[in-house]
Amino acid sequence: MKTREWAGLALTGLSALAMMAAIYAALVYAPTERVMGALQRIFYFHVPVAVVAFLSFGVSFVASIGYLARGGRRWDQVAYAAAEIGEVFASLVILTGMMWARAAWNTWWTWDPRLTTTLVLWLIYAGYLILRGSVEDEIRRARYSAVVAILGFLDVPVVFMAIRWWRTIHPVVFDSSGVNLEPAMLSAFLISLAAFVILYVALLLARVRQESLADEVEFLRRRVQ
Amino acid sequence: MNSTYLLVAAYALIWVFVFGYIAWLGRRQAWLQREVELLRKAIEGYSGRKAARG
Numbered sequence: 001m002k003t004r005e006w007a008g009l010a011l012t013g014l015s016a017l018a019m020m021a022a023i024y025a026a027l028v029y030a031p032t033e034r035v036m037g038a039l040q041r042i043f044y045f046h047v048p049v050a051v052v053a054f055l056s057f058g059v060s061f062v063a064s065i066g067y068l069a070r071g072g073r074r075w076d077q078v079a080y081a082a083a084e085i086g087e088v089f090a091s092l093v094i095l096t097g098m099m100w101a102r103a104a105w106n107t108w109w110t111w112d113p114r115l116t117t118t119l120v121l122w123l124i125y126a127g128y129l130i131l132r133g134s135v136e137d138e139i140r141r142a143r144y145s146a147v148v149a150i151l152g153f154l155d156v157p158v159v160f161m162a163i164r165w166w167r168t169i170h171p172v173v174f175d176s177s178g179v180n181l182e183p184a185m186l187s188a189f190l191i192s193l194a195a196f197v198i199l200y201v202a203l204l205l206a207r208v209r210q211e212s213l214a215d216e217v218e219f220l221r222r223r224v225q
Numbered sequence: 226m227n228s229t230y231l232l233v234a235a236y237a238l239i240w241v242f243v244f245g246y247i248a249w250l251g252r253r254q255a256w257l258q259r260e261v262e263l264l265r266k267a268i269e270g271y272s273g274r275k276a277a278r279g
Binding site for chain 2: 036037041042046051074088091092095099102115199203213217220221
């Protein structure tokens with residue numbers, strides 16, 4: 001087995017262990033919140049998933065700038081892989097948020113600034129993925145996608161700041177006064193965040209390798225033709 | 226709606242998405258590897274026939 005494959009396997013194992021620790025921390029270790037009760041435990045997965053989605057769109061943003069500035073297929077591969085994984089995590093942010101909203105606000109959805117800007121972000125990257133599937137020419141596809149990823153990322157700081165700029169009913173846990181969490185809750189959150197970041201790195205590496213394999217298939221097909 | 230039910234549903238949904246995505250990646254990886262092997266064999270076969278003729 002190659003070193004890269006061993007590294008991938010080790011990362012997958014580490015990710016599984018970290019995820020088990022995160023589940024334990026979120027469901028057992030963290031104390032039950034007084035007002036929301038057990039439902040508050042969604043927070044330990046909802047927020048790390050959101051952070052990973054933002055991180056992933058950030059990676060796509062940097063790689064897209066890299067592609068436009070320097071060219072090179074690798075930048076485009078990373079940008080594509082990161083945008084796709086970011087979209088998976090963004091979908092989870094919206095869906096888990098809706099479940100929390102149903103219990104807390106008695107509605108699945110409300111046009112709150114945080115929710116609306118998150119939905120806009122999801123739609124932008126859905127558009128990005130549709131664009132990637134609809135442009136035949138490789139160079140044009142990579143260039144257009146890079147522009148969309150760069151412009152799309154501008155919504156990330158807006159999503160983050162939405163609860164500070166506008167009136168909102170979304171809870172604010174991290175504000176200018178610090179972190180409004182019990183130490184045990186903060187520990188559970190950090191464990192969960194670490195687990196999702198490790199999972200994200202494993203997924204990103206696997207997805208980028210897959211893009212290289214897809215390129216090899218395309219190259220061999222051209223040779224056969 | 227019961228909040229415990231929603232909590233369980235949220236956690237289940239996360240794992241369905243994550244494992245679903247991993248399964249999709251795995252299937253695609255297997256398909257791509259099969260394609261690479263088939264195409265390499267086709268190219269080797271063609272090169273072998275060409276060498277035999279030449």
